[in-house]
Structures are given as C-alpha cells and as structure tokens.
Amino acid sequence: MSFHPNKMLIIPAVDIKNGKCVQLVQGKPGTEQVIIENPVKVAKNWEDQGAENIHVIDLDGAFGERNNLPLVKNIVEDADVPIQMGGGIRSKEYAQELLNIGVERIILGTLAIENPEIVEELSEEYDSSRIMVSLDSKDSKVVIKGWTEKTSNTAPELGQILQKKGAGGILFTNVDVEGLLKGFNLEPVLELVDAVKIPVVYSGGITSIDDIKELRKTGVKGLVIGSALYKGKIDFNQSLKFQRLD
Template sequence: MRLIPAVDLKGGRAVRLREGDPSQETAYGDPVEAARRFQEEGATFLHLVDLDRALGTGDNREAVRRVAGALSIPFQLAGGIRSLEALKEALSLGARRVVVGTVAVKDLPLLEAMLLEAGPERLAVALDARGLEVRVAGWQEAAPVSALDLLRTWAALGVRTVLYTDVRRDGTLAGLDLEVVARVREAWPHELLAGGGIAGLEDLLALKRLGVEGAVLGRALYEGRVRLSEALEVV
C-alpha cells in the first residue's frame, strides 16, 4: 500500500484543519521544508491541497510552484479545481495527477470533459464525506446525493482513482471509521485512496487488510504519531 503524505496550503504555510474547519487551524511552517522531509523519509508521492482556493479565499499557486521545484518525486494537486482552465493550470504546475471534488458531484458533464482532457490516469476524484454524507465546496456544503451512488456513476464515466476522506475525523487523530471505509471499498472496484483521522500504524494496517491501495496522512506525520520510514517497512 502506498503512503502519501499531505501538505495542506493556507496563506503560503503548511497547515492542518480540524474537520475541515478554517477556524481550527494548526500551522506547521514552510511547506517546502515539510515536503522535503517527507521525500527524505521515503515518500514516493505527495498530496498537495490548496485550501484557500478550495474555500474561495485566495490561492497558494506560488507555494505550489516552490514545492514542485524542490521535489524529485511526483505529486497530486487538489483544491478548488472547478474548470478546464484550472485543470490545465494545475497540470502546468507540474502535478502528476489532479484531484477534483465539487465538480465531480455537481457537474458530471464537466467531469467527463476533464477526463477527456487529462485522461483517467491523471485525474482523481475526491469523495469527501461525513461518513457517507457527501460534502463539497471545501467541505462547507452538504450535497443531496448518495456517496455509494456517486461511486457507481463515476466508475461508469471512466474514473479510475477515488480519494475518500472522512471529514468528521480529518485532522483529529481519532482513527478511521473502518466500517464506512469497508463500504466504500466494496462499492469502488478501482484504485482507492483513503484518509481522514489516521492516528497510527494500526489504522494503516487496517486499510491494507481492506485492500485500500493508498493512505493519505497528515497530522499523524507532523506530530510524530506515524514515522514514515518505519511505516513504509510494515505496509
């Protein structure tokens, strides 16, 4: 299973939000330093999130450029990518893969166009949910649609990678809701990445047992609950 460190960008800094709440922010300093540290510890892929763009409060494209220039490993970019122009911009910044969320829930024709533009290997879809209650617009809005129905729709459209994040637990170190992850795993036949609340090695081993292909880690790495080099030897 691939372990993917997350670097969330807000105001040019690396931060973590608790349950996606911008008022509950913990700052972790320079995103370039964080990204380099994860690379040195053995990461082979990185997850970058532009929180300001996702929330409609600005953007962190200059910080993305700095991180991209400092890395020798590929990264995927998420956050506020809601048009073909934004998709092309993200790819031009050097992203190996782009992650879209709100578009994939609210505008299926645009999602199809994005798949045609980037190809399924360079476009992933974010399933952000409180359990299985779908959230959009930087996790600030509920969407009146079934998460499991969405997965079936996305598979039929040609999506091949989904990132499931449990908004209730993200940034809390509360551990995973494995029953929900198991339901998502059962419903999704292709590559599945999961995150939101990972607290330690047991969570990673549980994801591996469920057949999840990748885990996205944030606060657990920043605060030493998981040591990437050690975890890579186990999972």
C-alpha cells in the same frame, strides 16, 4: 501515473494556508494546530524520507482564494516524486493549468460532483490516471463546498457514477473523524472499495500504525496522513514498512 497493484502508498499531506504548511481540525479555518513556514521544504523533506507521492491541498483555494499557485509550482519543480493536488479546483481551466504545470494527479471535489462531464473531458484529454475525484462523507452522505453542503448521495453511489465518467481514482475522506486523531470507521471504506473498480485512497483519522494495519485489509491503494505525522503519533519511516501488500 497509476497505483501499484501490490502497494498501499503512505502519502504525507502538505496542506497550504497563507503560504504555510498547516493542519486543521475537520478542515475548519481557525483550528490550525501545526504551522510550518516553508511548504516546499516540507514536501522535499517527506520525499527525502522515502515518500513516493506527496498530497498537496490548497486550503485557501478550498475556501475561494487562489493565491498559492506559485507555491504549488515550486513544490512540483522541486520534487522528484509525483504530486497529487486538490483544493479549490472549481473550473476546467484551472484543472488544466495545474495539469499543465506538472501536477501529476488533480483531485476534483465539488466540480466533479456538480459537473461529471468535466471529469470525462479531462480524463480524455490527459488520461484518467491523472484525474482523481474527492468524495468526502459526513453522516453517510457526500458533502461539497468545503464540507459545508450535503448532497443526497452516498460515496459508493457517486463513486460508480464518476468511475463511468472516467475518473481514475477516488480520494475518500470520512469527515466525521478527520483531524480529530481518534481513529476511524472501516465500514464506509469497505463499502466504497467494494462498489468501484478504480483505486481508492483513504484519508481521515489515521492516528497509529495499528490503523495502517487495519486499513491494509480493506483494499485501499493509498493512505493520506497529515496530523498524526506532524505530531509524531506515527513514525513515517515505520509506516513505510506497511506499503507492500505481498
């Protein structure tokens, strides 16, 4: 599944922790602000409201535990729209397992940055459109391992390297603003979009329809929105009006 040239998809986030749908502040365990019992139902609800893509993150996986796979399977089986999924994909075998159960697009973070060859192997085996890399930026450098370790590279530098290895898209998160509901900085987004030819999806700090309007101007192909949707700061149906770019 590739991105539409004339669309900027609004993609609701379903973050899973301990079998529940949650929203964390800056990805930190213990900062749960929203907890909903049934992630499968939550994902289906977004689809019913018009979502064309669902963003699923296994937060337990991101912190080293892999106990949410049955839930992810249920979401994939229940949904009629593509699921993109990340969180704790630390081996090629697990990436293959997710792709084989029907996850449309996997999001590789630490694994892709530490082993770019795996991106190349997976994109050749499955098609590059199903392989997305996650570049999480903190203080202008990409961070890995659940945002606990800083690399020496910027997002544009790594974006260009991973594009050459066959990545079909980039999920860009600005950790400095993620989950704080205080808006975002356009400059790093523009720098990355200008540096690569593959689609960029933006995540982090989107809190209003005005933010969506601003991000439309950057050339990103999708926006992942979590906290603002769950807390009612952004009306999902209203946000869908801004998906078309023409």
